[in-house]
Amino acid sequence: MLFDSPAYFLFLIPVVLLYWRLNQRAQNIFLLLASYFFYGWWDWRFLALMIGSTTVDYLIAQKIAPSRADPHRRQWFIFSIVLNFTILGIFKYFDFFAGSFLGALDRLGIHNLPLPLIRIILPPGISFYTFQEVAYIVDVYKGRIEASRSFFDYGLFISLFPHLIAGPIQRPGHLLPQVQKPRTFDADRFFDGLMLIFSGLIRKCVVADNCAVLANAVFGGQFGPSNFWLVLLGTYAFTWQVYGDFSGYSDIARGTAQLLGFHFMVNFRQPFLSNRLQEFWRRWHISLSTWLRDYLYIPLGGSAHGQWKTARNLFITMVLAGLWHGANWTFVIFGAIHGVVLAGERYFFPARSKSTQPDVPPRSAGFLTLWGQRILTFNILGLSLAFFRATSLRAAVQLLAGLSNFAWRSEYASAFFMLCLFSIPLFVVDLLLEASNHEYPFATSPYAVRTALAAAALLMLALFSGSNLNAFVYFQF
């Protein structure tokens, strides 16, 4: 069930209405069943996998808390981590690694090795719920949180439908207590939830889907052979598409959670206003970048052992972050580019690197310097996203190879105009949010004004959302 489909709202409205009429225990059971229905809407067969993996982690967590004097604590912990990543590996990466291995052997002259490719469909959201399960197991093992006694509570923490398919990845310490305690209806937060849903729909259906039309045409080769202008058009269009798409998804997820009395962490904070790639990752997909920082980068040693090891840890973290996005060498290269640039920034601008908080660091640069850095960061991001979007390394290289050709066609002007038409409003919204530090534009305006804005947003949706491209980019991860 996609967040921007009518089916989702036909599901959501009765769920919210019924949910608030139940007591806390019934609410949790009802939400768990609703979440399983939401997940099963794609394919009922994948439910068994998710329920199975939830059950195993629930049972293992009972054995590994520091308070338990279980002699096999450590073994259970390792078993759970290995199991979670094995399941993820089989479903997401087996064919990629097996195919790459066979390809390498083929180049060495070893042909027809009987290594089968399993060609399994990727269960939706497996990367997201696996990371959430791993975070839970690690936190219980380290004694940061108590293991959940109720299966329903733990099951709901993993499968709560607003975050189930594409995050934001929720920390156990943040979401689990909300699941375990009674939720009270807060009308202010409910209204804000509705506004976030409207904001998310505009970002997804108006900005992302219209930019996607342009990006798809460039990356699909419909504009002809690559050149400088097409690289610019394709990468910019895709950069705005993926931002509108995923920040829109996150807004709808957070808005939906608020309708149900939950709070999800902010996932995007005006990332295109970053003046370094380091800052970009503090503003982009924050739930993933902080997860990687806490569960991968810091356990690898973080920045505690000198510049060389810091650079190594950054590179490993970003390559794995790239691979998390998909089983393709294009994602590995995307991650590697970010790893190299981040390591370079650490080396050349060490002072700024000290902040590990997701908060935006204060700026002291002048206006022109700041905007110059922002534009440079945006372009580095855009070029790296060429690998993210391309179907193969060869396609990405072919596109970027056109950078030295400046041949212009009159249709490009219309395409750039269309890109500006849909991306500049979001950019202006980001500037407003940056200045106000709000979660959606005009968040402190009177209710009547915000209601009118939401009605205007619905009108915009009606007029501009019909591009027939409604799959979310991050659903494939």
Add this chain to the structure above:
Amino acid sequence: MPSSTSSSEPRALFYSKLLVGISALLIVLFEFLSGYLLKHHSETYDRVSHQYAEAVKMQPATPGQPTSVLMVGNSLLLEGVDVNRLKELTSGQMHICPIFLEATGYYDWFYALQRLFREGARPQVVVLGVGVNSFLANSVREDYVPLMLFDMRDSLGVASALKMDRTATSNLLLAHSSAFWDTRTVLRTQILRHAVPHYRELVLLLKPQPSIPPPEQFQTIANSRLERLRELCESHGAKLVILVPPTPSSVDAVRQMTMAAQRARVDTLVPIDPAALSVKYYQSDELHLNPEGAKLFTTALATFLPRSVDHEQAASPN
């Protein structure tokens, strides 16, 4: 509200309800307006609904009457066939009813024909002309078609045939039932046409062109589709003719299509060899025929179609 309500802010609750109410009202308004605009201002709706109504009335010719021919296709026929001239040139031999809708292909017309037959249409000959690419495409047009050419059963059938997920299926069903959902793409296109300079030229580049699969796959796909179409037509007493309109660089595809049709025991009609038609007969999109090309194609069609439409070959009606 619920027992667990602490109701911190009654105004927030009031405006939440107001916002939901306004949204519901706007959706009803959009639906009403879309229906109105569609029925009173859409040339496509007007054309297709009239053509469809005519087609439903088609019956086999009695002795001495011209053969009834239902001709369906996409923009290749809409731009490439001068229907009035064709009717004029073939008036003694055929009674032609066209339904032309842009951007349609095999799936659109298979289910549309199924519905037409179900509603009582009994043409003696069905001529399908969508071009090879569109015939092989695995897609269905998601505006106009669900609303005008499908019923609920067809929408479910096409969703199943295209292996659509439940969200896509529900969107298709909604497009069948809601004028707004069906035509929102059209609405967006109209606005962009006014907002973006030279949008018409741009959109030609933005639309992905379906590619021709490799020969073996081509034959498998085309063969099964042609057989299904033939069986559908024959079971309702109609003969199927596949009309292949010319497109640049379609020479090889036309040859393969002819081979597949022979295997599936379906007549193909290639009134003009694409290789013989130079670029000057095409529009600037290098896909559709211009008026000069259409004149040429219509004349050739009027010459060759009556030969394909052999009354004696038509299967007997049920």
